[in-house]
Amino acid sequence: MNIDKFLLHLIILLIPGFFGVVISRRYKSIGKSKKILDSWFDIIEIIAYTVFSCLVYDLVVGIINNYSKSDIEFVFFKITSEDQIFSNTQFLFLTIINYVFGIISAYFYNYKLAYKFGRLIKITKHFGEEDVWSLFHSTKDIDYIYLRDHKTGLTYYGFIELFSDSGEKREVVLGDVSVYKTDGGSYLYDVPKIYLSRDEYDITIELPIENNEKKEEENE
Numbered sequence: 217m218n219i220d221k222f223l224l225h226l227i228i229l230l231i232p233g234f235f236g237v238v239i240s241r242r243y244k245s246i247g248k249s250k251k252i253l254d255s256w257f258d259i260i261e262i263i264a265y266t267v268f269s270c271l272v273y274d275l276v277v278g279i280i281n282n283y284s285k286s287d288i289e290f291v292f293f294k295i296t297s298e299d300q301i302f303s304n305t306q307f308l309f310l311t312i313i314n315y316v317f318g319i320i321s322a323y324f325y326n327y328k329l330a331y332k333f334g335r336l337i338k339i340t341k342h343f344g345e346e347d348v349w350s351l352f353h354s355t356k357d358i359d360y361i362y363l364r365d366h367k368t369g370l371t372y373y374g375f376i377e378l379f380s381d382s383g384e385k386r387e388v389v390l391g392d393v394s395v396y397k398t399d400g401g402s403y404l405y406d407v408p409k410i411y412l413s414r415d416e417y418d419i420t421i422e423l424p425i426e427n428n429e430k431k432e433e434e435n436e
């Protein structure tokens with residue numbers, strides 16, 4: 217096998233894993249810079265996704281072959297084979313497996329399940345790897361907030377619809393918004409939605425008293 221054919225063969229074999237990694241990065245609450253695949257670690261992750269999907273596929277195929285006396289072809293050893301490559305059907309199923317695995321990986325990351333388990337067995341006190349911005353917005357009991365814009369001297373009261381990833385400019389979309397002057401607190405106007413983009417030090421977010429009362433009621 218010449219070098220060009222080998223590289224094409226390798227690329228095709230790794231496409232399902234690449235797809236799974238891309239899906240996982242897109243759904244994870246991480247900065248845009250971390251969603252770009254540009255390191256050796258990313259290549260290793262793609263290979264791991266590919267190997268995992270092949271093992272899952274072969275496990276399912278083994279079960280089907282055992283119970284239905286079928287002879288469906290396995291795919292794992294095609295990774296190292298120079299002469300064989302995935303069929304269209306195998307490629308489709310491997311891509312689906314990687315898509316599902318990418319979603320599951322993002323779910324585990326966003327809900328910090330690994331860290332929750334670590335805290336449960338007392339091997340860590342960490343809540344996650346991202347900054348407090350993402351941790352704050354991931355808290356389930358947060359409803360309406362006061363967002364104080366130090367750049368304009370305005371305060372916005374509304375609920376958070378969207379927020380930016382960690383490590384990026386602080387972007388947030390608020391819904392059902394009432395706008396006040398921060399100095400004096402005088403009411404100005406209402407808007408259904410508002411988009412804000414500020415640096416980290418330009419905004420402060422506060423929870424209104426009713427959120428704290430609701431939290432106390434739930435704890436009782």
